[in-house]
Amino acid sequence: MARRVLLIEDEPNIIEAISFILSRDGWDVKSHSNGHDAMEIVRARRPDVIILDVMLPGRSGFDILADIRADPDLGKVPVLMLTARGQQKDREMAERAGATHYMTKPFSNAEVLDVVRSLVGS
Amino acid sequence: MAESTITGTRIRERRVERGIKQTELAAMVEISPSYLNLIEHNRRRIGGTLLLRIARALKVEPQVLSHGAEAALIGGLREAAGDGSAAAAERDRLEEFAGRFPGWAQTLVDSFRHGEEMERMVQTLTDRLAHDPHLAESIHEVLSVVAAIRSAASILVETPELEQKWQARFHRNIDEDSKRLADGAKSLVRYLDATPGSEADIRSPQDELDQFLSENQFNFATLETGGAEAVDAVLEADTILSLPTARELVRAFLEQYQRDALRLPRALLEQALDRVGLDPLAIAEDVQQDLPCVFRRLASLPADVAGPIGLVVYDGSGAMLTRKPLDGFSVSRPSGACPLWPIYRVLTQPGVPLRMRVLQPDRDARPVTALAVTEQIGPARYNEPPLVRAYMLLLPEPESEDAPSLVGTSCRICPRQDCIARREPSVMQEGF
Numbered sequence: 001m002a003r004r005v006l007l008i009e010d011e012p013n014i015i016e017a018i019s020f021i022l023s024r025d026g027w028d029v030k031s032h033s034n035g036h037d038a039m040e041i042v043r044a045r046r047p048d049v050i051i052l053d054v055m056l057p058g059r060s061g062f063d064i065l066a067d068i069r070a071d072p073d074l075g076k077v078p079v080l081m082l083t084a085r086g087q088q089k090d091r092e093m094a095e096r097a098g099a100t101h102y103m104t105k106p107f108s109n110a111e112v113l114d115v116v117r118s119l120v121g122s
Numbered sequence: 123m124a125e126s127t128i129t130g131t132r133i134r135e136r137r138v139e140r141g142i143k144q145t146e147l148a149a150m151v152e153i154s155p156s157y158l159n160l161i162e163h164n165r166r167r168i169g170g171t172l173l174l175r176i177a178r179a180l181k182v183e184p185q186v187l188s189h190g191a192e193a194a195l196i197g198g199l200r201e202a203a204g205d206g207s208a209a210a211a212e213r214d215r216l217e218e219f220a221g222r223f224p225g226w227a228q229t230l231v232d233s234f235r236h237g238e239e240m241e242r243m244v245q246t247l248t249d250r251l252a253h254d255p256h257l258a259e260s261i262h263e264v265l266s267v268v269a270a271i272r273s274a275a276s277i278l279v280e281t282p283e284l285e286q287k288w289q290a291r292f293h294r295n296i297d298e299d300s301k302r303l304a305d306g307a308k309s310l311v312r313y314l315d316a317t318p319g320s321e322a323d324i325r326s327p328q329d330e331l332d333q334f335l336s337e338n339q340f341n342f343a344t345l346e347t348g349g350a351e352a353v354d355a356v357l358e359a360d361t362i363l364s365l366p367t368a369r370e371l372v373r374a375f376l377e378q379y380q381r382d383a384l385r386l387p388r389a390l391l392e393q394a395l396d397r398v399g400l401d402p403l404a405i406a407e408d409v410q411q412d413l414p415c416v417f418r419r420l421a422s423l424p425a426d427v428a429g430p431i432g433l434v435v436y437d438g439s440g441a442m443l444t445r446k447p448l449d450g451f452s453v454s455r456p457s458g459a460c461p462l463w464p465i466y467r468v469l470t471q472p473g474v475p476l477r478m479r480v481l482q483p484d485r486d487a488r489p490v491t492a493l494a495v496t497e498q499i500g501p502a503r504y505n506e507p508p509l510v511r512a513y514m515l516l517l518p519e520p521e522s523e524d525a526p527s528l529v530g531t532s533c534r535i536c537p538r539q540d541c542i543a544r545r546e547p548s549v550m551q552e553g554f
Contacts, residue, residue, distance in 0.1 A: 011266045013295045017273035020288065024281070055262055084265035105269035109276050 002028040003120055006047035008038050008064070009082065010056055018051065021109045022116065035059025039067050042074060049119050051112075052099075054083040054090070062097045069098040078119035082107070128221050129173070130164040132187050135222070136180045137162075151175040195220045197452075197484060198231035200535055246326070260310045267303045271296055330368035331375065332445055337362065340433075340446050341422050345380045346388050353377060375444070379422065386411050386419045392427065400428050402493055402515060403475065413475055414497040417515045421446050432490075432516030436465060438509060448516040450488030451480070452531050460530035461543045464494035465514035472496040472510050479519055481526040483537050489519040489526040 005022055009015050010033045019029045032041045035056035042050065042064075050068070054061040061081060068074050078100040083090055085104070094102045101115050137147050144162070148155040151172065160166040168176075169188075177184040199216050212219070220227040251257060274292040278284065284292075344352045353376045363369050386409055398404035406416045421433035432448025440458075447453050459466075464476040475495040481487055496510040519526070530536035533546045 011270055013270035013299055014266065014273060016291070016295060017270060017277055020277055020292075021273075084262040084269075105265045106272040107269060109273055109280070 002026055003049070004028045004030065004045065004047045005049045005051065005116060006042060006045050007031040007051045008033070008035075008041075008056065008061070009051065009053040010034060011053075017109070018112060021113055025113055025117075027116070033057075035061070035064060038064050042068060043071075046074075047077065049116055050077055050079045051116070052079055052081050054081060054085070054094070062093060065094075065097045065099060080112075080115055080119060128164060128217055129168055129187055130162045130166070131218075132221055133168075133176055133180070134162040136182055136187070140180060142180070147176070147179060150179040195224065195227055195231060197486075197535070198234065199227055202230055202234035204534075242326075256313065257310075260306060260313065264303065264306045264310065267299050267306060271299045271303065274299070327365045327368035327371055328442070330363050330365055331371045334360065334362045334368070334372055335375065335444075335446065339424065341424050342376065342379055345376060346383045348380075350380075353380060378418070382415050382418050382422075385415055388419075391419050391423070395428055400517065403477075412497070413493075413495045414511075414513050417493070417495070417513045420515060429518055434465060434514045434516070436512045438469070438511065440466075443511070448490060448518065450486065450518070451482060451490045451492075451516050452484060452487070454532065458532055458545075460532060460536065461545075462527070462529040462541075463514065464492050465512045468494040468496055468514075469510065469512055472498070472508060479522065479524060479526040480529045482529060482531050484531060489522070491517040491519050493517070 003026075005027050007015060007018055007029060009018070009031065012033070015031045015033065019031060022029045030045055030047070032038055035058035038056070038059065052061045052065060056064075061083075065079055065081070068077065068079065079098070080101045080103060081094045081099040082103055082105060083094070091102055100119055103111065103115065137144070144158055145155045148158040151158075152175075153172070157166065161168050173187060174184050177187050180187075196217060199220055203213060203216070274295045278289065278292050278296075281288075342356055344356060348355070353373060356376055357363075357369060357373060360372075363372060390409055391405070394405045394408040398408050402413060402416050402420060405420075406413050409416070417433060420428065420431050423431065425431075430448055431446075432451065432453070433444060433446045434442065434453050435444035436442055445453055453459065464478045464480070468474070468476050473496060475493060477491065477493050479489050480492050481489045492514055494512060494514045496512050499509045499511055502508065528538065530538060530541070530543075533544055533548060536548050539548060
């Protein structure tokens with residue numbers, strides 16, 4: 001059975017591109033594009049990896065990550081955070097919030113693919 | 123070098139400047155030429171009527187010869203010298219420098235002030251960039267679109283035998299996104315171009331408030347009786363305020379002014395002054411109003427009614443809200459003040475007014491009477507400590523035998539080394 005990745009991101013063309021790359025690599029990709037009910041989707045889908053944008057409509061990616069880590073059932077799922085801000089402060093915030101990996105936009109497709117593969121291996 | 127020792131040098135320079143011979147000047151002020159010679163070489167102290175006569179003969183203000191004219195200049199030079207070691211060796215010759223080269227000294231102080239101003243401007247711009255939500259959003263948008271384009275473009279190039287359907291789709295995405303990117307970049311440039319303050323007029327709203335109030339001498343005759351439209355009229359007539367925030371600050375100030383004028387009309391205040399004199403506590407009792415209101419009303423009086431009156435107001439975090447200085451007591455907005463001031467001490471016992479005679483260490487400082495009191499902001503709530511604002515009224519000090527409490531201006535330029543309130547080393551030396 002294909003490994004499942006959940007992409008929480010509000011930029012439709014980024015969703016399309018990442019979905020394409022990961023699907024071609026054999027992943028079962030689902031996407032979601034707002035922060036409000038992201039947690040419900042995470043609980044329902046039970047992904048093997050989550051790709052989470054920091055700036056989402058409705059709710060910050062940091063808050064969603066904190067909820068994921070606080071949930072005993074989901075707590076250990078690897079999370080790759082995406083952000084358009086590369087400042088040290090944001091990176092530290094992501095690490096403190098429990099991100100498994102952190103990537104700044106614009107990223108390369110190969111990089112995303114490598115990281116997602118490595119997250120499941122780990 | 124003490125001030126009196128250099129007075130002679132100044133007399134000599136002014137005399138030479140005017141082309142008057144030593145014997146001529148001596149004759150004009152009725153002293154012997156040899157005595158004048160001793161004075162000019164700083165070997166005799168000079169003061170009182172002789173100084174006045176010499177000043178008159180040289181057609182200059184007496185203070186120019188003694189110290190007054192240079193006090194501000196010397197203060198500025200001290201700040202400019204800072205803790206830089208370059209000037210440290212010559213710090214004790216600072217007065218001599220200011221006395222002999224007032225033009226150069228002024229230029230130095232001006233350029234130091236200019237530097238400070240620039241520093242603040244950079245700070246303002248940096249803050250604006252770092253905290254500007256519109257800018258952050260625009261950059262986020264641009265980067266997101268760039269990420270989408272980058273991703274789609276590399277799929278097109280790197281995927282072997284990409285199906286027609288996908289090719290068309292990613293081409294379309296790139297087209298869409300590049301349009302958005304172009305618009306985003308344009309709007310970003312427009313925004314940055316339009317950023318106010320590209321001219322050299324970046325001042326804080328507080329600076330504008332200070333300037334506005336001081337040009338109006340803290341007195342607004344039309345608000346003493348006028349209605350709500352009077353505030354609008356004052357604002358409309360204004361030519362100083364350029365920042366919307368400054369207008370809001372001024373409006374809040376004027377509205378408070380009007381409320382105070384209603385509570386304590388000018389005529390009533392002047393009657394109280396006649397009855398009990400310039401004693402704010404007695405006035406407060408006489409007119410049945412609280413001290414902060416009396417302070418504000420006293421500070422609004424023109425100087426010919428009850429003499430010059432200063433007022434400073436801080437909020438609980440120590441940020442200055444109102445600044446009306448009084449000659450002889452310096453209050454500057456940017457540099458942190460001295461924690462020995464009664465206005466800070468009154469915060470430890472809200473509601474209890476303090477009255478202290480205080481003296482700053484500056485050369486042109488004079489003892490002043492400082493009265494401080496807190497004012498509670500907002501209604502009282504159960505189990506909630508009050509939110510307070512602190513007021514300090516400054517009155518010129520009548521002659522008195524009592525020694526004033528020694529307070530500072532700001533640690534950096536305060537010569538009182540041995541002070542329990544000191545928070546940073548001073549750039550000055552004791553007894554300078």
